[in-house]
Amino acid sequence: MKEFFQLMRRFVAPYKKFLGWSILLNVLSAVFNIFSFSLLIPILNILFKTGENRSVYQLMEWGSADFKDVATNNFYYYTTQLIDSFGPATTLLFLGLFLAGMTLLKTACYFGSSAIMIPLRTGVVRDIRILVYKKVVSLPLGFFSEERKGDIIARMSGDVNEVETSITSSLDMLLKNPILIISYFATLIVTSWQLTLFTILVLPTMGWVMGKVGRALKRQSLDAQNRWSDTMSQLEETLGGLRIIKAFIAEKKMTARFEKCCNDYRDAVNKVAIRQSSAHPMSEFLGTLLIVAVLWFGGSLILSNHSSINASTFIFYMVILYSVINPLKEFSKASYNIPRGLASMERIDKILKAENTIQDPVHPQPLKEVKEKIEFKDISFSYDQKKEILKHINLTVEKGKTVALVGQSGSGKSTLVDLLPRYHDVQQGEITIDGTNIKEVAIHDLRSLIGNVNQEAILFNDTFFNNIAFGVEGATMEQVVEAAKIANAHDFIMEKPEGYNTNIGDRGSKLSGGQRQRISIARAILKNPPILILDEATSALDTESERLVQEALERLMKTRTTIAIAHRLSTIKNADEICVLYEGEIVERGTHDELIQKNGYYKRLHDMQSL
Template sequence: MKEFLQLMRRFVSPYKKYIGWAILLNILSAVFNVFSFTFLIPILSILFKTEGADKVYHYMEWGSGDLAEVAKNNFYYYISQMIVDNGPTVALIFLGLFLMIMTLFKTGCYFASSAVMIPLRTGVVRDIRIMVYAKVMRLPMSFFSEERKGDIIARMSGDVGEVENSITSSLDMLMKSPIMIILYFATLVVTSWQLTLFTIVVLPGMGWLMGVVGRKLKRQSLEAQSKWSDTMSQLEETLGGLRIIKAFIAEDKMINRFTKCSNELRDATNRVAIRQAMAHPMSEFLGTILIVAVLWFGGTLILGQNATIDAPTFIFYMVILYSVINPLKDFAKAGYNIPKGLASMERVDKILKAENKIKEIPNPKPLKGLNDRIEFKDISFSYDGKREVLKHVNLTVPKGKTIALVGQSGSGKSTLVDLLPRYHDVQEGDITIDGTSIRDVRIADLRSLIGNVNQEAILFNDTFFNNIAFGVENATMEQVIEAAKIANAHDFIMEKPEGYNMNIGDRGGKLSGGQRQRISIARAILKNPPILILDEATSALDTESERLVQEALERLMKTRTTIAIAHRLSTIKNADEICVLYEGEIVERGKHEDLIELNGYYKRLHDMQQL
C-alpha cells in the first residue's frame, strides 16, 4: 500500500479535482442506496402484518426528541397513513415508484463517479508514457549500450499498458469501495452494534488471506513482465537482422528460439492469471462464510429471551451486509490487480529513475560559436571502469582545419569524437572550446555547433524533405534542395514519383546504402554547423558517388572545423593533420606525406590498402 500511495502522489496530483467530484458522487450514490433499502423495514412490518404492524403511529414535531427516533416515527406514520387512505396495493405502488427514483439517483451518481474518473485514468497513463519517452531522450548513450532496445520498448508498451489495466482501472474501485464500505458499516452499527462487532471480528482473517495471495501475485507479475521483455527483444533483433537470418538459413533456429521464449512467457502469464482468477471465487466464498456466520449469530439474538433485534430489522441488516460484500469484493479485486501493476511500474521506474550522469552546471556559460580551437587535454576514458579505451590523449583542432583519425577497429577513434558532443563524459582530463570546458556550457549550445555524418546512415520513416530538414527549424524547400545537390542526392530524389515528399520507409529501407548515406550528408550540410564530425562518411558509397560526395565534402570542409574518422586513407590525404591511434593512444601524427616517410604504423596501413 505504501508503494501505491507513493505512486498516487507522483502521478495523480494534477487530477485532484476529478478525485473530489468522484468522492462526492460516490457518497451520494451510497446514501441513495442505503435510503432506498430503509423501505424494507416498514414494508415488512406494516404491509405484511409482521410484529409491530398493529402499532399506531402519531406525527411528532421535528426537534421534539432524538432526531433518529423522530425521523423513524414520522416515516412509519406517513406509510401507515398511505395504507389507510389508499390501501396496501396503492401504497406498494407508491413505495415501488419511490424506490425506482432512489435507484435512478443512485445509478446516475454511480455512472457519473465512473465517468469523472476516466480523464484521470487516461491522463495518468499518458503522463507516464510521455515521462518515459522524455527520459529516454535525455539519457546518455551509455545507458542504451547496457539495455536491450526490445526491453525498453516492452517497458514503454507492455508495462505502461499493465499500469493502465491494473492500477488506474482499480482507482475507480478504490474510490467507490471505501466510501460504500464506511457508509454501509455506519448503517450496520446504527442497526445493530452487536452484529456489527461480530462481523468486524470475523473480517480481519479474510483480509489476511487476500493479502497473502496478493503479495505472491506481485512476484509472479515481475517474472511475467521480464519474459515479455525477452519476447519483445527477440522480435526487435529478428526484424533488424532478417537479411542475415535468411542468408545463413537460420529461420528454423530463430523460430525455435522465439517459440521457447513464448512458451516461458505463456507459463509465467498462466501462473499470474490463475492466481488473479482466484480473486473472485475466493472473495465469494469468504463472503458466504461471513453471511452464514452472521445469520447464525443474528438468529441467536432474535431467538433469545431478550431479543435485541426484530426480524424485519434483521432482514434489513442482512441486505445491507450483503451490499457490503460487493464493494469488499471490488476492493479485494483491486488488491489483486494493484500488485501486478506495481510490478510493472517497478520496471518502468528503472527508466524513470535511471541516473543521467551527463549533467549541466546550474549557471552554464554561453557558447555562440567556435572562434579559435578545440583542445583535448590529457583525455582518458573507459566504459566499464576497467579497460581504458583512451589513454592520455592530447589533441588540438584549430578553427577551419581538418583533423583525421585513423587506426584499427577498437583503437578509440569513435569514442574520442563521441566525447566532444558529450555523449559520454571524460573521466580524466578535459575538452575545451576556445578555452571553455564543454562541461561548463549548455549541452544544447554545444551540440548545436556540431554536425554528424556517421558510418551507419540513421534515417527516419518520413519524407526526403523531413529527413534532410531534421533538426533545422523552418527550413525552406530551396535550402533542402541546395543541400541535396551538394550531397549528390538531388538527382535520385527527383527520379522518385513524389520527389522530396516521398516516404523513404523504416530507416530508409526503400533506398540503397549509398542513397541513405547521401541523405545523411545532406542533413549535416543543411544544419551548416561550424564543427563537422565525419565517421566514415563515404564508406557506404559506390566509387562514382564517393568521388562526387568527397568533392562536395572537401568544399564544405574548407570553411569548417572537421574531425574525420577514416579507414580508407585515400579520403583523408589532404587533411591538415592525421592522427594515428593504436590501443587508445596517439602513436603518430602529421600530414600524409610525412607519415609515409616516417615508415611507421601509418605506412603499414597505407601499404596494406594499396595491395
C-alpha cells in the same frame, strides 16, 4: 499499499478535480442506495403485517430526540398516514415507485462516478508513456549499451498497458468501495451495534487470507513481465537481422529461440492468471461464510427474544451486510490487480529513475561559435571504470582545419569524437572550445555547434524533406533543395514520383547506401554547423557512390572545423593533420606525406590498402 499511494502522488496530482467529483458522486450513490434499502422495512411490514401498533406513531419535531428515533418515527408516521388514506396496496405501489426513483438516482451517480474517472485513467497512462519517452531521449548513450531495445519497447508498451489495466482501473474501485463500506457499516452500526461488533470480529481473518495471496502475485507478475521483455527483444533482433538469418539459413534456429521465449512467457502468465482467477471464488466463499455466521448469530438472538431489532429490520440488516460483500470483493480484486501493476511500474521506474550523468551546468557559459580552436587536454576515458579506452590524449584542432583519426578497430577513434558533443563525459582531463570547458556549456548550445555524418546513415520513416530538415526549425523548401544540391542528392530525389515529399521507408530502406549517406550529408549542410564530425562516412560505399559522397563532403568541409574518422586513407590525404591511434593512444601524427616518410604504423596501413 505504500507503493501504490506513492505512485498516486506522483501521477494523479494533475487530476485532482476528477477525484473530487468522483468522491462526491460516490457518496451520493451510497446515500441513495441506503435510502432505497431502508424502504424494505415498511414494505415487509405491509406485506406480512408484522408492523407494530400504528397508533403509537405521532409526528415528532426534528431535534426533539435522537435523530435515528425521530427519522424512524416520522417515516412510519407518514407510511401509516398513506395506509389510512389510500390502503395498503396503493401505499405499497407508492413505496415501490419511490424505491425505483432512489435506484435511478443511485445508478446515475454510480455511472457518473465511473465515467468521470476515465479521463484520469487515460491521462495518467499518457503521462507515464510521455515521461518514459522523454527520459529515453535524454539518457546518455552509455545507458543503452547496457539495455536491450526490445526490453525498453516492452516497458513502454506492455508494462505501461499493465499499469493502466491493473492500477488506474483499480483506482476507481479504491475510491468507490471505501465510501460504500463506510456508509454501509455506519448503517449496520445504527441498525444493530451488537451484530456489527460480531461482524467486525470475523472480517480481519478474511482480509489476512486475501492479502497473503496478493503479495505472492506481485512476484509472479514481475517474472511474467520480464519474460515479455525477452520475447520483445527476440522479435526486435529478428526484424533487425532478417538478412543474416536468411543468408545463414537460420530460420529454424531463430523460430526455436522465439518459441522458447513464448513458452516461458506463457508459463509465467499462466501462474499469474490462475492465482488471479482464484480471487472471485475465494471472496465469494469467504463472503458466504460471513453471511452464514451473522445469520446464525442474529437468528439466535431473535429466536431467543434477546435481540434489539425485529425480524423485518434484521432482514434489512442482512441486505445491507450482503451489500458490503460486493465492495469487499472489489477490494480483493484490486488487491490482486495492483501488485501486477506495481511489478510493471517497478520495471518502468528502472528507466524513469535511471541516473543521467550528462547534466547541464548550473550557470552555463555562452558559446555560439568557434573562434580559435578545439583542445583535447590529457584525455583518459573508460567504460564502467574498466579497461581504459583512451589514454592521455592531447589534440588541438584549429578553426577551419581538418584533423583525421585513423587506426585499428577498437583503438578509440569513435569514443574520442563522442566525447566532444558529450555523449559521454571524460573521467580525466578536459575538452575546451576557445578555452571554455565543454562541461560548462549548455548541452543544447554545444550540440548546436556540431554536425554529424556517420558510417551508418540514420534516417527516419518520413519524407526526404523532413529528413533533411530534421532538427532545423522553420526550414524552407528552397533551403532544403539547396542543401540537397550541395550534397549531390537533388537529382535522385527529383526522380521519385513525389519529389521531396516521397517517403523513404523505415531507416531509408527504399534508398541505396550512397543515397542514404547523401541525405545525411544534406541534413548536416542545412544545419550549417561550425564543427563537423565525420565517422567513416564513405567506408561502406561502392566506388561511384564514394566519389559522389566525397565531393559532397568536400563542399561541406569548406571553412568548417572538421574531425574525420577514416578507414580508407585515400579519403583523408588532404587533412591538415592525421593522428594515428593504437590501443587508445596517439602513436603518430602529421600530414600524409610526413607520416609516409616516418615509415611507421601509418605507412604499414597505407601499404596494406594499396595492395
